[in-house]
Amino acid sequence: MDDEPTASTPVRWLGILSRDNRLLCKALSVCPEDIPVRRMLVDSALSFADYATHHLDESRFLGNVDEVMEALAHARTLVAGAPEAESFMHRMSEVNHFDAQVADWIAYSKDPAGSFPEWCATQGRKYSYPIKIYYDR
Numbered sequence: 001m002d003d004e005p006t007a008s009t010p011v012r013w014l015g016i017l018s019r020d021n022r023l024l025c026k027a028l029s030v031c032p033e034d035i036p037v038r039r040m041l042v043d044s045a046l047s048f049a050d051y052a053t054h055h056l057d058e059s060r061f062l063g064n065v066d067e068v069m070e071a072l073a074h075a076r077t078l079v080a081g082a083p084e085a086e087s088f089m090h091r092m093s094e095v096n097h098f099d100a101q102v103a104d105w106i107a108y109s110k111d112p113a114g115s116f117p118e119w120c121a122t123q124g125r126k127y128s129y130p131i132k133i134y135y136d137r
Helices: 010-017 021-030 035-053 065-080 085-110 116-123
Strands: none
Touching: 010 021, 010 035, 021 035, 021 065, 035 085, 065 085, 085 116
């Protein structure tokens, strides 16, 4: 990286191995056609949104809504700029899913009536949630 600051390969591999989104973004800016790096960045944003929303069935949003919306917007931009857009269609459907879910959370938060799943049911929204197992000692 010191010897060739404009080379994407060292930044790319360091970003991939360390899962450092800052380095991955830098590598993608140098080489926008790098599909694996683009995929990793989109997957990182989706993972962030998934984590934030995985307790919505308990009416709990983990983290900051604005940060999640920003991550989803970044993922949307990455998908839109992908050279092989068709390979990102599944990821785009996930971005749309989380966009809708977070938008519903925002609407629910303004006037919470019952639990979030109950609110969603009255709005005609259907979301599935991961199974959570709580252990007691």
